[in-house]
Amino acid sequence: MPNLNLWAPRVLSVLRIIAALLFMQHGLMKLFDFPAPQPGVPDPLPPILMIAATLEIVGGGLIALGLFTRLAAFVCSGLMAAAYFMAHATQGFWPALNGGELAIMFCFVFLYLACSGGGPWSLDAVVRKKS
Numbered sequence: 001m002p003n004l005n006l007w008a009p010r011v012l013s014v015l016r017i018i019a020a021l022l023f024m025q026h027g028l029m030k031l032f033d034f035p036a037p038q039p040g041v042p043d044p045l046p047p048i049l050m051i052a053a054t055l056e057i058v059g060g061g062l063i064a065l066g067l068f069t070r071l072a073a074f075v076c077s078g079l080m081a082a083a084y085f086m087a088h089a090t091q092g093f094w095p096a097l098n099g100g101e102l103a104i105m106f107c108f109v110f111l112y113l114a115c116s117g118g119g120p121w122s123l124d125a126v127v128r129k130k131s
Contacts, residue, residue, distance in 0.1 A: 009119050009120045010119065010120060010121065012116060012118075012119035013066065013118065013119035013120060013121035013122060014121075015109070015113075016063060016064070016066060016069065016113055016118055016119060016122070017064050017066075017121075019063070019106065019109045019110070019113075020060045020061070020062075020063035020064035021060065021064055023056055023059070023060040023063070023076065023106055023110075024056060024057055024060030024061060024064065026038065026053075026056050027052070027053040027054065027055070027056025027057035027060065028053075028056075028057060029041070030045060030049055030050075030052070030053035030056070031045070031050075031053045031054070031057065052079060052083065055075065055076065055079050056076070056079070058072075059072045059073075059075055059076040059079070060076070063076065063110070063113065063118075065122070065123050066118030066119070066121065066122020066123045066124050066125065067118075067122070067123040067124060068124070069113060069114075069117055069118035069122060069124050070113070070114050070115075070117055070118075070124075071114075073110040073111070073113035073114040074110070074111075074114040076106070076110045077106075077107050077108075077110035077111040077114055080103045080104070080106040080107035080110065081103075081107050083103045084100045084103040084104055084107065087100075087103075088100030088103055
């Protein structure tokens with residue numbers, strides 16, 4: 001399907017934006033209770049969750065904008081791998097039962113973005129064109 005190949009770079013940018021905005025939401029819920037408090041998160045936040053929330057907001061924002069996409073996505077992928085093994089894997093082997101599916105999905109989407117970059121609709125692409 002040659003027509004779909006034309007859309008692949010653009011859909012990569014859409015995947016990046018949507019994944020990043022969903023990811024940011026988790027940090028905003030932890031730090032600011034926006035749009036609502038995140039269920040199961042203690043108040044006040046322990047330092048490790050404060051760091052995680054900050055990385056989710058800043059990293060998600062950079063990825064959404066497509067700025068320093070590869071580096072931000074690599075860091076966020078590592079954050080999600082650590083989150084899975086620290087918070088979910090200890091609750092059982094199966095991700096569907098330990099609540100870790102989203103952490104795994106974010107981990108691998110961000111790993112893909114770290115390898116592929118932000119796509120044509122990114123600030124990285126704009127900077128690359130200027131230089």
